[in-house]
Amino acid sequence: MKKYFIALLYIGLLFLVVFLQLSLINSWPYAFSRINIILLALILFLFFLDFKTVILLALGLGLLTDIFSWQLFGFYTLTLFLVVFLADFLLANWFTNRSTYSFLALTFFATLSYNFILYGLFYLSNFLSDRGFFLWQANFWAGLGWELVWNLGIIFLFFWVMNLTTTRLKPVFLDKR
Amino acid sequence: MFKNRIKPHIKIIVVAGLLIFLHFIGVLSPLERLTVKVSQPIFNKLYSLGSDWRKDYNQKNSQVDLNAKVNDLENELGTLVVANARLKDLENENQKLREYLNFFSQQQMNYILAKVTSQENFLDSVKYGQNIIINQGSVNNLIPGLVVINGQGVVVGKVLEVKENSARVCLLINNSCKLAVSILNQNRTIGVTEGNLGLTVKINFVGQTEKINQGDIVVTSGLEKDIPAGLVLGRVSQINNNENDVWQNINVEPLVNFDNLGIVSVVLP
Numbered sequence: 355m356k357k358y359f360i361a362l363l364y365i366g367l368l369f370l371v372v373f374l375q376l377s378l379i380n381s382w383p384y385a386f387s388r389i390n391i392i393l394l395a396l397i398l399f400l401f402f403l404d405f406k407t408v409i410l411l412a413l414g415l416g417l418l419t420d421i422f423s424w425q426l427f428g429f430y431t432l433t434l435f436l437v438v439f440l441a442d443f444l445l446a447n448w449f450t451n452r453s454t455y456s457f458l459a460l461t462f463f464a465t466l467s468y469n470f471i472l473y474g475l476f477y478l479s480n481f482l483s484d485r486g487f488f489l490w491q492a493n494f495w496a497g498l499g500w501e502l503v504w505n506l507g508i509i510f511l512f513f514w515v516m517n518l519t520t521t522r523l524k525p526v527f528l529d530k531r
Numbered sequence: 532m533f534k535n536r537i538k539p540h541i542k543i544i545v546v547a548g549l550l551i552f553l554h555f556i557g558v559l560s561p562l563e564r565l566t567v568k569v570s571q572p573i574f575n576k577l578y579s580l581g582s583d584w585r586k587d588y589n590q591k592n593s594q595v596d597l598n599a600k601v602n603d604l605e606n607e608l609g610t611l612v613v614a615n616a617r618l619k620d621l622e623n624e625n626q627k628l629r630e631y632l633n634f635f636s637q638q639q640m641n642y643i644l645a646k647v648t649s650q651e652n653f654l655d656s657v658k659y660g661q662n663i664i665i666n667q668g669s670v671n672n673l674i675p676g677l678v679v680i681n682g683q684g685v686v687v688g689k690v691l692e693v694k695e696n697s698a699r700v701c702l703l704i705n706n707s708c709k710l711a712v713s714i715l716n717q718n719r720t721i722g723v724t725e726g727n728l729g730l731t732v733k734i735n736f737v738g739q740t741e742k743i744n745q746g747d748i749v750v751t752s753g754l755e756k757d758i759p760a761g762l763v764l765g766r767v768s769q770i771n772n773n774e775n776d777v778w779q780n781i782n783v784e785p786l787v788n789f790d791n792l793g794i795v796s797v798v799l800p
Contacts, residue, residue: 376649381578406543435544
């Protein structure tokens with residue numbers, strides 16, 4: 355029974371994240387609309403939940419976004435999958451688990467990889483249209499800059515608040531004793 | 532090592548692939564339709580909350596610059612009174628032209644109201660999302676290419692794609708949103724508009740011989756299938772006619788506030 359309740363809770367959470375991103379945040383003024391809570395939610399899931407649950411949540415988030423998106427179906431699912439596997443690889447091999455610094459580095463790499471993969475797919479699917487290559491567009495880099503600022507800022511704030519209440523997230527690699 | 536991390540989760544990846552496949556063969560369509568339909572009221576509510584805040588935010592930003600501009604505006608007032616008189620004259624002329632050519636009056640026009648549910652937001656777009664999503668689709672006889680207007684009957688954009696219960700509309704300021712128009716000058720110059728940097732609209736390839744004045748009204752030409760003639764888009768704000776160029780480029784200032792699009796109308800054929 356508890357299992358089903360948790361599953362329902364996760365489904366509700368996924369819907370909430372997608373609703374907030376697609377209808378509320380996307381309609382905010384320019385700089386604010388660059389907050390990417392789908393990606394932020396996924397990064398937080400990676401730190402707090404087991405990998406299998408994270409993949410299932412990435413699948414849910416991707417499919418839901420694909421349903422509401424006007425791009426080729428599967429682009430968001432594929433991108434989120436790739437980002438999750440890449441982030442997990444970085445987390446397992448490069449970063450010290452659960453320190454603010456690893457969170458920030460992971461957020462940085464996840465944001466970059468998410469946007470490069472997603473816009474790469476958009477570009478490939480619109481190859482024959484007159485849409486220019488995204489990497490040559492100043493707007494893309496400006497947007498990416500804003501997204502990085504927001505994502506890193508929100509993650510930093512989140513962990514600063516968390517560190518006030520728990521010792522689980524203290525930076526492990528700075529402790530030399 | 533990367534392979535070892537993927538291996539235990541291969542089942543989930545296969546399920547994802549299967550779900551994407553089922554989407555393309557249409558098996559998931561009923562479920563997707565239901566999800567979209569059930570979600571639309573929530574989307575409407577959240578979108579209107581977000582766009583209200585955007586409107587307030589942009590207004591507040593404008594107020595900061597407002598004081599500095601008051602003096603300039605006072606100086607311009609005299610000029611504007613003259614310009615206003617000229618525009619009223621043009622409006623009368625426009626009205627007469629509409630009557631003369633038997634354009635559709637707003638009452639005669641067949642249209643359907645739609646709510647804006649969300650806005651596409653890509654990193655490579657400029658200020659606005661440039662594409663909006665509305666809550667009417669193919670079940671309401673919407674087809675790609677139909678023109679979308681606001682409450683005052685001013686053109687907002689054009690339907691790009693249609694799903695059963697929703698449609699994707701490109702705004703005039705979107706670079707890929709093109710519309711056949713005519714300028715209400717002496718010759719009724721025709722041309723095609725396209726968005727300019729997500730802020731204004733431009734008309735390219737207008738011959739040097741065409742005489743266009745600042746303030747001329749731009750309307751749909753009626754040369755496009757399913758789009759009636761005479762729907763107002765905006766007015767000419769700048770004319771770039773370098774004598775050495777073959778064409779002159781016209782900048783058009785849209786008469787729509789794209790921050791304030793809650794409800795729009797789609798003009799049906």
